[in-house]
Amino acid sequence: MKHVKKIIKAVLIYLAFFISVGISWSAAYLLMIRIYDRFGRPSSEYLMQLYIVLVGIIISLILMLVFYKVIQGWERIFHKSIIDGIRRISKGDFNVVLEKNKDYGEFEGIVESINEMASELSRMETMRQDFISNVSHEIQSPLTSIRGFAHALQDETLSVANRRHYLNIIEAESVRLSGLSDNLLKLSALEAGSFPFEIKPYRLDKQLREMILASEPQWLRKNIEVEAELEEISMYAVEDLMSQVWTNLLHNSIKFTPQGGFINIRLQTREKRVEVVIRDSGIGIAEEDLPRIFERFYKVDKARSSSGGGSGLGLSLVKKIVEIHEGNVCVKSNPGEGTAFVVSLPVPIK
Known part of the structure; x- marks a missing residue:
């Protein structure tokens, strides 16, 4: 389509040139004939034709100059809109959309790039504002509880039981705040590539079994039946980071599984993965929540997540760690029918 536009533009330019030449010679001929009729003809036919040619050249140059000035004026308008768009973006206004129906010619690619850049920067700015808002909310909630119960502890008439209860809440909220800070730092370090990675071989099935046993108090408390089908597999990975993946996924399953439910953990080699x-x-x-499940601070059930102490960072951390290990993670779920998280990793080198 762009090539067709260029061809049409070139044809129009040549056509305009020939038309302007034709008009110039016709105008020169008519003008000189009138002059000759009024003031007399030159002494020779050669001089008469020479004067017509010179006048025709002058008129052609004038027409070309006018044509050039018109084109230059159009280009100035286009250049001004492009410069104005870049200037608005530099000042933080990302709602810039340069009209695509204008003929920008060779600057059409630049215009498309500016529109794409503005759109991407607008999306990133929205994410930044949402991130700041979510962090502020997540920090404010435990701080409010800590401040409130700390103030309540100043009441000397409180019973020992109530005092112990308030202290337990303050401790739990402090742990929650510390966990939020820790997860944010880990995500930041992982994205910056500054996390001290130490890839080494270890038994993945053994690691999963240890994670299941470590979370035993939580699933026994809810009378959840846990089954493990673990193929013996050695893995090359950052062991500490991968333990964070299994801990987050297991705790997530335990949190949202009702009393008397079940959790099944299966490890196997499948299709070279x-x-x-x-x-x-x-x-x-x-279904509408599934595409956003790995976003930072996104909570499917905000009330339940808050009560469970979740910050909405666990699954974001899981996704980032798995991607660092050249793997992928997906989720399959339907309301009331349970959830399955599938982590796929490269087959370890023998």
Whole structure:
């Protein structure tokens, strides 16, 4: 389409040139004939034709100059709109959309790039504002609780039981605040590539078994049946980071699985990949929430997540760690039918 536009533009330019030449010679001929009729003809036919040619050249140059000035004026308008758009972006206004129906010629690619850049910067600015808003909200909630219960502890008439209860809440909120800070620092370090990675071989099945046993108090408290089908597999990865993945996914399943439910953890080699599936009989996730499940601070059930101490960073951390190991993680779920998180990793080198 762009090539067709260029061809049409070139044809129009040549056509305009020939038309202007034709008009110039016709005007020169008519003008000189009138002059000759009024003031007399030159002494020779050669001089008469020479004068017509000179006048025709002068008129052609004048027409070309006018044509050039018109084109230059159009280009100035286009240049001004492009410069104004860049200037607005530099000042933080990302709602810039340069009209695509204008003929920018060779600057059309620049215009498209500016529109794409403005759109991407607008999206990033929205994400930044949402991130700041979410961080402020997540920090403010535990701080409000800590401040409120710390003030309540100043009441000397409080019973020992109430005092102990308030102190437990303050401790729990402090742990929650510390966890939020720790997760934010980990995400920042992972994205910057400054996390001290130490890839080494270890038994993935053994690691998963240890994570299941470490979370035993939580799933026993809810009378959840946990099954593990773990193929013996050695893995090359950052062991500490991968333990964070399994801890977050297991705790997530336990949190949203009701009393008497079940959780199944399966590890196997499948289609030249190591696959870990953590399936539960929990409340499930609505279809519209699935695409956003790994976003920072996104909570499917905000009330339940808040009460459970979640910050909405766990799954973001899981996704980032898995991607660092050249793997991928996905979720399959339906409301009321449970959820399955599938982590796929490269087969370790033998």
